[in-house]
Amino acid sequence: MQAKHSNPPDGGYGWVVVVSAFMVMGLTAAVLKTFGLFFVEIQQHFDELASTTSWITSVTIAIFHLGAPAASSLCVRYTHRAVVITGGLLAFSGMALGFLGLSMVWMYATTGFLQGLGIAFSWTPAVSIVSHYFSKKRALANAIASAGECAFAFTFGPLFQWLISQYGWKGALLIIGGIQLNICVCGVLMRPLASSCLLEASHSETETPPGNGATRMDKEEKSPITQKTFNWMLVRRPEFILYAIFGILAAMSFFVPPLFLVLLSYSLGIDESWTASLLSILAMVDFAGRLLCGWYANLHITKTVHLLTMTITLISTSLMLLPLANNYLSLAIFTGFYGFFFGTTVAVHITVLADVVGMPDFDSALGLFMLIRSTGGFMGPPLAGLIVDVAGDYRAGFYMAGATLVLSAGFLVTLDQFQQRKEKGSQTNTKQEKSTLPYPSLHLMKLQ
Template sequence: MVYGKRQSGGVSPPDGGWGWVIVGCCFMVTVCTRAVTRCISIFFVEFQAHFGADYSATAWIHSLVDCTTMICAPVGSLVSNRWSCRVAVMLGGLLSSCGLLLSSFITSMKLLYFSLGVLTGLGFALCYTPAIAMVGCYFRQRKALAYGIALSGSGIGTFVLAPLVQLLIEVYSWRGALLVLSAFVSNLCVCGALLRPITLQEDEEEPTGEARHRERWCFTSCFPSSKEYSFLLLPDFLGLAVSFLFLAAGCSLPFVYLVPYALSTGVTHQSAAFLMSILGVLDIVGNITFGWLTDHRCLKPYRLACYIFSVGMEGLCCLFTPLLRSFPLLVPFAVLYGYFDGAYVALIPVVTSDVVGATYLSSALGVVYFLHGIPYLISPPIGGWLVDITGSYTATFYLSGAALLASALILCTNAGIRRCHHQLTSGAKDTKHTPLPLSLPNQSDCIEETVGQAVGFASEETNWIYQH
């Protein structure tokens, strides 16, 4: 099977072939991690009834899974860099499956925090980042489309798993449902086994020792080297990192508070749940179509601008939400927010890869998803606190919209500064290579030089005549 064009031992991204198997594996990884994480909230009522806990105590399980998955993302990058993405995903599948298995036998809520919250979340962290990074190694020309398909597993998985998990709870109780989920998540080990390593041409250009180290994936140290995280000093990545902090602070609030807000406006429970279904389906559409569109030649140079546009549109949707007080008005919000949410999610790895390159993509994604962890943990409680003190959801949606618009504005400012710096640098180089004359020639000097040349030419002609 052809993996890419081989040059001096390295290969270029094949943009197909085994790469589509990698996309399928990443799709299943997002189903088994992000979709399963969303479905954990279905167990809340069962946990409350069995352990006698209130909603806030039970909600910490979901927060711990989500936060641990993001904060421990650099651990997944470290394992994949030291061994391979294959080892990281298989190890993560084993840990997360064991975490769900132990959770089915737990008799205490505190132990459930560890088994379902920390252990399962750590396993998801080991799988998520390396699988996404492998897609970037196998694709270059159709990278956005590949990521759109791979990351759509979150929305499709939620759409399919949510009713299935509810059915499992009704038939086998919550313990039996966790056992089935444990077996389902163990498929991560199969996905990891299919992640075949690839050595890119970029790796071949590195010093011999570093290239040999990456080719073997050999274990040399328990700590990351400065070489692996040298991209942290890039101004473009620093601007991207700051914008991700604001993005993570604002993007999760509508998913948490859309249904309660709809109910507060008089929308029925069925209609409020249907809004979430619309949002989820359009999230899938945004993943795939926006990735396909930004792979076209006319839009490929403007992928960062497309990313900024999608984040900005999400922010504007949130700012207008308090004006939407009925189900027909909330449907357009669910459509637009869901579509642009899927759009920017598909472009996060693409934009990150454009900044740091495919060689450092795994480490960079670990940092990017780590930055999502703390905002994911604290923004929903802050949004709830605003609802408590104001008595409405207006301030919460304004906070979400402001954070998303700030994220887009930071990237716009960073891109503008980089463009101005590039123009100034180019102008300085042009001036340096084409120096201006120190002084202009005098007109009389020009006349004398011309006359002298004419006289010399006449003399040469006269001498030629005399000789012949």
């Protein structure tokens, strides 16, 4: 049994997959982003401390990242469609069972664990299958899909507030769970590129006659899905390790600005209503940055790893300048710069990962990258908080984030240099093989 497509279609039905991934991004990451609106309601209902209540979101984020390798492994073993549908059912179960609100531990297990696992099983394969469907337009497709997070987050804020005011926090959870069932519909639309029976596909590959002139590596490059097992050996590849270290340092920084932006505005004496508008500005410019960067990367003017290095450098610069703001206007301008360049980074970093490891190992690489990157997300906010406590100024957190991003850009430069040396080495070996002639007399004539 053969795959439906020997090469990524780079369009056609692929755009249906992109729209489906756009919806999945909104119904998973955007829900996680705006879940803070339930914080006070849940805290007051159970009469718990803020630190105790915050563990709901912490468990969700942790399971989201820890479940990514499992989701990638299931994508390799079965299909992206099956895993996304499973994720939608898990996400719905987490919200629907959270509706019961039996205890705080119950909330950890439902809206924490089940919701996080549902997000992992939906988000990871949705990102992965877009890269399988596109090659030349991969950056643009990934950018459009990731923009769903921004678009839905902008809408979910007022919607969730209205649901809580009308139906209470429990009723709102149940309705949101029902909305998340649409993830299953999006999963159905994610038609597999290859045969759903991977064992039959691999059997047909092994029966290919050896003299047909096509090597196994050529088939892996042409076939969108060839890896039949999860490849843990990626951790031994230097280029993947360099990119994973970049991911850790970047994650340490990305979670810091949203955490201290509101607090910094309060310390400057900015009114609460104006402070809320900063978050709206952040969402809008983030959305614009993703789409514009995806469009530019699709032109193939700049190498994707070079583009990512530039965006990381610009983010670090904006974070270093942001603490210089002394009023609302200057703070809004620097926040806009940060949000725009953050969007450009999100739009292209998955494409760079695909370029680094190649499509045959992409599913495994995405799961491992998410798992390794999570350590930066866990370490960043506490470290920034410690620095702020020692310095006694919220600006110190932004300086820490900017400096960490500068360090992460260094690993991208090292990765690019490593890849260039590797390419030159392979080209040299190819030339040497071509220069070796089969007959000694011809080789002697070549020397003369």
